[in-house]
Amino acid sequence: MIRAKDISKRYGAVQALEGVSLDLPPGEVVALVGDNGAGKSTLVKTISGVVPPDDGQITMDDRPVRIGNPHDAQALGISTVYQDLALCENLDVVANLFLGSETRRWSVLGHIRMERATRDLLTQLDVRIRDIRVPVASLSGGQRQSVAIARALIGDPRLVILDEPTAALGVEQTAQVLDLIRRLRDRGLAVLLISHNLADVRAVSDRVVVLRLGRNAGEFRTAEASQEAIVAAITGAAA
Amino acid sequence: MIRAKDISKRYGAVQALEGVSLDLPPGEVVALVGDNGAGKSTLVKTISGVVPPDDGQITMDDRPVRIGNPHDAQALGISTVYQDLALCENLDVVANLFLGSETRRWSVLGHIRMERATRDLLTQLDVRIRDIRVPVASLSGGQRQSVAIARALIGDPRLVILDEPTAALGVEQTAQVLDLIRRLRDRGLAVLLISHNLADVRAVSDRVVVLRLGRNAGEFRTAEASQEAIVAAITGAAA
Amino acid sequence: GGSGGDGGADTATTGASGGTGGDAPTIALFLPESKTTRYEAFDRPLFEAKVKELCAACKVLYNNADQDAAKQQQQVEAALTQGADVLVLDAVDAAAVAPLVNQAKQKKIPVIAYDRLISGIGYDYFVSFNNVRVGEMQGQALLDALNAKGTAGKGQIVMIHGSPTDPSSADYKKGAHNVLDGKVTIGREFDTPDWSPDKAQQEMEQAITALGRDKIVGVLSANDGMAGGAIAAMKRAGYDPLLPITGQDAELAAVQRILTGEQYMTIYLDIRSEAEKSAELAVAVGKGEKPAAPTKVNNGTADIPAFLLDPIAVTADKVKDTIVKDGFYKAADICQGETAAACAKAGIS
Amino acid sequence: MSATTVPDQTPKPFSPRQAVERIRRGDLGAWPVVAGLIAIAIVFGSLNENFLSPENLTNLVLQMAATGTISLGIIMVLLLGEIDLAAGSVSGLCAVVMTILNVRHGWNPVLSIAVAVAAGAAIGLVHGLMFTRIRMPSFVVTLAGLIGWQGLLLYLLGQGGTINLPFDGFVAKLSDTWLPPWFAWTLAVALTALYAGSLLLGRRMRLAADLPVTPVYRTAVRAGGLAVVLAGAVAVLQADRGVPLLLVIFATLVVVLDLVLRHTAFGRWMYAVGGNAEAARRAGINVTRIRVLAFVLSAALAAFGGILAASRLSAVNQSSGGSDILLMAIAAAVIGGTSLFGGRGRTYAALLGILVIQSITNGMLLLNVDSSVRYMVTAAVLALAVAIDSLARRGSAQ
């Protein structure tokens, strides 16, 4: 189980996170919700090593781990889809998908194997991209989003973090992603989903964690909580 | 009334649009829906002068107009929120909001008036940004989205185009944006809304136009169409 | 054409009243560049050694302008700031330093023009070789070599001049033309940016291509570095024996080439005499004396008291009596490796 | 909602904690470069007693004006994320044009200068059009300029080479004119008053518009700081020959261009194009015009810088605008904090950067060392000065 404890992070004058804690047990989908600027993406970034937290600890199976950079996080099996996507626009879809975990033998790239795997993966996610050898710069918003999601499934992660994965997706693709999330859970992975779409959240998550102004502001078992209770926690109306 | 007729656009091997037509009468909210890569953003870009169409015509009150670049579009009163936002990350919120239509006298910027107007506008949209003088680069995803939406309201547009405006927004902010769209319609403006969220689409639009693989694939009066019919048009299941 | 024509008139007074340094004047030496060997390897150490010998307590402020007139201006200003009592100035741009000299004059600091004649203003002394004369000697030497081989009228020569942005290069060019024009056919003529040997090599290659290998009878190169480049080009093109080629500076590598017959001549400026003469003069002027000069040179504005030294053309048979005799290089330095045999032939040991 | 929004937007009053905050997050502005300058002053000052003498500082000021002006022009282009390699050649060429008109054809000096600067602007226009219309990379356009304008310079100079400017003529006098003391002091006082006044006025207007303001004493500190700097500079320079006109010209250019960049729509659009040209285009900004203007400004400033250099030297020659002027001008901009990637930088970068570079050069010239050693030490000091800046920012990153 991966656990973030008392994470704080300050950006200049803005206290983005203040003592936030989060549990991510295997085989569970945790939804992280909150208003714009609540600190959700920042929390994700501290867990995946993109920004170092000012304070707090991340433990894995109760042993503290050091996540100093994204490489550490990946080595621990944490795979992330960022809200701002973070794709290399000059590279093609295949290259982006396998970036950092290229199929290779003696450092020589296995172009054909990667291309084949890309096609299979995209087909599986129901993503339609006419030519997967064109630079990502020429893809539509939803196509990029799909590529970013597919990225997170390369390798063998134990925690998959998805920051607003369905924001730009069409109806079908959204359904596929939600389905994918369920399948990941069934394979025993931990999944952290950030979304503003409460319908989606309620459809797939087991637990909902609410952030408000950089602090924990409530936690619900999805099955038991009403939409109103969650919204109240998000907006602070409950307080 | 602004009308796009028989617009075609090809990107290299990809025919992004093929003879697409669209009517945008004043006082009406038109929703443009379609799968990822259907050509929605491309259509928007041709109307707002970002990319020149290969073929087709845009008319305003039945007179053909030339929209060769975004400046032309703005001069005609077309104001656009792009899916990829298009903000200058090195500039602060105020500067981004007023970019290209700065308050100025003899070319000297009216800093204070702009800052004041920004604060009022953001407050009105219920956007919380702690310091509006920081570069946009340090804002959260939803905050950027809000800034981009606010941009479209500066000046005095007659057509407002919103490409996935609520994708990254929280519950409250989404509600505010939908409300704003209604108010724009009530002021007699034409609004073109692109969204994958059919609930939102049904909530505010008067008419739904469906694109599929770069062609017109159906048009519905929102009040009369069922969700199933729209989804069928999007996925092509109807055919 | 500058003004400042009144400069000459008060030269004598400034000269006499300079030397506030009394018995141990501070002497500022300004050299123009560091990319060719001579200035840092010879002028500076020889000058400093001579000053030390004449006046142990004297201080020498040394400056090198890296071929940048603006930098030299800064250097002069810096030296005046530091209280220099005499300026010994080898100008990067001999026509453009008049304002600097003027500044020094206003502070009653005497100026000795070193190596290059400063124009547009009067000042105290001039010690030099004649740049145009250098070009003339190069041209003459080449002409002599061609006449000796009897090829003077039978082909064309290639002229490789120095940098088009270096004013002194124009003087060498002028001198060479004075001698050669009308006597030989000039096939190709290049100005070489930055005096770059690489570029000289490429220029020579292109000249060979353009004129044809057998149509060329001699090469005039303005200095030894470029001569090295041209020689490399000739060797690669298969010339054997190599064409007569001139040079200047008496670089060690060039002297060796002359002995082995690859280069025909170089101009040996007896830098030792020049540096030592200047050092003597600077110390004397710094102490308030006013030595008499053997001659005067008119720089267009005033007659400058001058000590003029002759450049020496060095061919293989003259190495022994000039460069070696003067101790410019030690025989042991020259006669390394392959050059040893040639040394023996030339009687150098 | 405004009840919750407003307090968040008000910066907290100044406090030591906040200062530490600012340092931690790397919001240091120009301070690290200033620290580097102080370090340079201490090192050279202790190695040579003349370095900090009024006479030498006056020389330093004179030495930096020309290259500093060229550097200002370079900043205009760097702000767009482009480069101008032709600035050096253009400066030399225009200086030659000015000199030929003035000396050979006997034109009025002011007219010659105006024509030469206009010629520079025309050259910039050519660069700008090649860049925007033909869409050649600015690197190549200005590289061709670097070579070609140098050729034209040589062609114009012809056989003669050097042309002297009469050193009591108008042009040469530009760099040998000194403000009378009363005027220098009046100027300093007026500038301080103007600055304080504008700060207070801005504060009043913000209060009137119900916008957050900084506490009054910070305004006082800033105006006081300027007063101290100006008074110090005038006092030091008066101890030698006085405040040089050249400094006033250069400083005016820096300040005016800074005001233009920060307070006009044109300036705002420069930053926008540099930050994200596509976003600027979509905002309806005429990106082509901005780009062309930047190249025109760059070349015109280069031309003017070249004229100042000619004035200093009272001559032009084949190497005018050559040597390392170009590199130093670009380096000054970068050292002062201008990004090579566009969208970030202020004109004060030219001032600070050229001060760093010229201090090093000036200091090295005062010490009496071999030129090979001089090169190495210059490199080391340059690297150190910038390392201070970089380390300070780094300690605070993220």
Add this chain to the structure above:
Amino acid sequence: MSATTVPDQTPKPFSPRQAVERIRRGDLGAWPVVAGLIAIAIVFGSLNENFLSPENLTNLVLQMAATGTISLGIIMVLLLGEIDLAAGSVSGLCAVVMTILNVRHGWNPVLSIAVAVAAGAAIGLVHGLMFTRIRMPSFVVTLAGLIGWQGLLLYLLGQGGTINLPFDGFVAKLSDTWLPPWFAWTLAVALTALYAGSLLLGRRMRLAADLPVTPVYRTAVRAGGLAVVLAGAVAVLQADRGVPLLLVIFATLVVVLDLVLRHTAFGRWMYAVGGNAEAARRAGINVTRIRVLAFVLSAALAAFGGILAASRLSAVNQSSGGSDILLMAIAAAVIGGTSLFGGRGRTYAALLGILVIQSITNGMLLLNVDSSVRYMVTAAVLALAVAIDSLARRGSAQ
């Protein structure tokens, strides 16, 4: 879904319409530069009958190897969106180191070369560490390098100045060795076979993996094209002295580095860091290591280029690595199509770019014109060659 996806992914077979398509969308690769080269060849060829002679083309090949190698190194750094201004100085310094070891200390030439290249790599390491650890802008780091290593070069050369390399020694022979005809032809045939073989093998493997492939005749066209180019080059060069070893060395570097960039993880990561360093970092790539390696490669290649230059001249001197070598090396990379903003470019850029530049220089030297005119014409031709490229791309933009 795969039923709908697969046909979309298959490129349509080659057709004139598709060719026009490609031209329209600007997917022209290196063709415009090649067109520029042909234009240059026609112009100079008609102005001087010697320009296209085997002798001159052989000279051209020899003239471009050294700067081309330095340019290759520059490309490594440009791919990351950084710059290496020290390449020229480093090339000169390492050539001097090599010469001193070989000539003065009598070391084995191969060992001297290895040590000198290693010294270059060490210098690159220093640059890379200053850039990544202290986070100084690469412009400043390498600017300091440009000055400092030049100082060290002067220091090492000391009093003597020029040092000659023995004309028939190993190092000098590097640039005066010619492949025997049988070997040159065998090499050309072997390369063509290898290329065709790899194309066919790739095609087979793609078919096996059920991936779309290009039609067989296109493979034939490409292999045939290579065969024609190689045969032409060998035939022309044989008409003079033969195929120079220098060309083989340079071409090998270009090809091997291209393979490394396109077919290894390291190369892929270079492009990724150049395209979006933050995305690369988030993908778990050690961005620091890639950056340091790029600087090491750049400096090592510069060192090797310097050694080739020394070999050509059979000497080193104070101006080794100086003059405009640096600018020409960068220009070659940019003209060949490498972006200054990172993430775009191939090693062939060095080959094509240096060909353009050296053709111009070479041609201008054949014509007998004044140096001022030479400068201007060089600039014009340079601008024209790149304008062809830019206009072709522009006509097709969006």
